[in-house]
């Protein structure tokens with residue numbers, strides 16, 4: 008792997024929109040990624056393994072629960088700082104950002120928002136420090152885009168709940184100590200349950216053979232008559248809106264993260280265009296290559312502005328789910344297109360693990376699918392502007 012000499016593009020002086028804390032958080036995360044992620048990420052992606060040794064470091068930079076209050080072990084930062092952390096981590100690798108997103112937005116967030124005080128005190132500090140890792144089980148083998156059809160269910164057995172069913176495509180599942188699992192009760196109402204590793208009948212087989220997010224561990228969650236203590240039900244919100252609220256937070260982080268992946272591909276391609284000589288001159292002197300680079304920086308700049316504004320709205324608690332969908336959809340698509348164009352600009356070198364581009368490109372194929380597919384987010388925008396639901 009080449010030394011990480013990444014320089015972030017800021018074509019519209021967007022740093023002027025950030026406060027000192029934002030810049031400090033962004034810069035320290037960037038340095039950490041250069042030091043701890045870039046030197047090892049190609050090796051771990053090649054061997055399809057999550058680098059567990061970076062968990063402590065992720066906790067130290069505030070990547071687990073950036074916006075969770077400090078009294079629960081979180082970093083107590085605002086939404087823009089949270090976004091910038093996600094941007095910088097995904098600049099290193101989408102798989103590592105996925106691990107941080109799941110921990111923060113899909114595990115800590117529901118425990119913080121929908122849990123009681125005892126649950127917050129028991130789980131959040133350990134999740135913030137990385138002592139415990141968590142996962143989020145919504146998707147099932149037969150229910151992906153349509154989670155309302157889920158068949159995972161629990162029955163009230165007096166002193167405990169009896170949980171049965173299966174989840175698949177679950178990030179962090181193979182090593183998580185804690186799973187926030189969405190399941191239906193006897194009346195068909197969706198609730199969140201905290202399931203812990205070691206509960207009898209609970210297993211987490213790893214999913215192998217992925218060409219994407221190879222440095223992120225993915226697995227199944229299998230529940231065979233798992234006795235879940237009643238204290239482990241999240242009491243403060245039920246219905247499908249509960250998991251969807253978590254997804255809003257995660258999708259917001261993804262919108263920022265995708266900018267990071269795009270910036271890395273652009274920066275690599277720009278540098279390569281000045282170094283690679285063909286027909287006696289740097290390829291950056293050819294109009295076709297300039298067109299690619301000019302379009303990349305234009306799209307990155309548009310995405311930066313969109314996402315910064317979304318962060319302001321999130322800080323004011325005014326961002327709608329549909330606005331978050333638009334940013335997730337736009338930015339991931341933008342990053343994937345840039346990765347594809349940048350890969351071409353590097354010619355054969357573009358497919359090599361010496362450079363990050365092909366890894367970003369393959370990772371983004373998952374990012375454009377999970378947390379709501381590209382098409383599902385378009386339907387969310389469609390519903391929002393027309394009032395017509397085109398899902399069914």
Ligand SMILES: Cc1cc2nc3c(=O)[nH]c(=O)nc-3n(C[C@H](O)[C@H](O)[C@H](O)COP(=O)(O)OP(=O)(O)OC[C@H]3O[C@@H](n4cnc5c(N)ncnc54)[C@H](O)[C@@H]3O)c2cc1C
Pocket residue numbers: 109142143144145146150151152153175176177178179219220225373376377378379380381382383386397398399
């Ligand atoms: C690496 C990875 C990690 C993941 N991590 C997690 C996790 O941690 N937790 C979790 O719960 N899930 C996770 N997922 C699952 C992910 O959220 C789902 O894959 C996603 O929601 C899509 O579901 P699906 O794969 O079943 O596709 P499907 O829902 O079967 O969709 C297939 C295709 O049909 C389209 N489609 C579906 N319905 C409609 C419609 N009404 N109109 C038009 N087109 C439609 C979709 O857009 C898609 O193109 C992960 C997935 C991946 C790949």
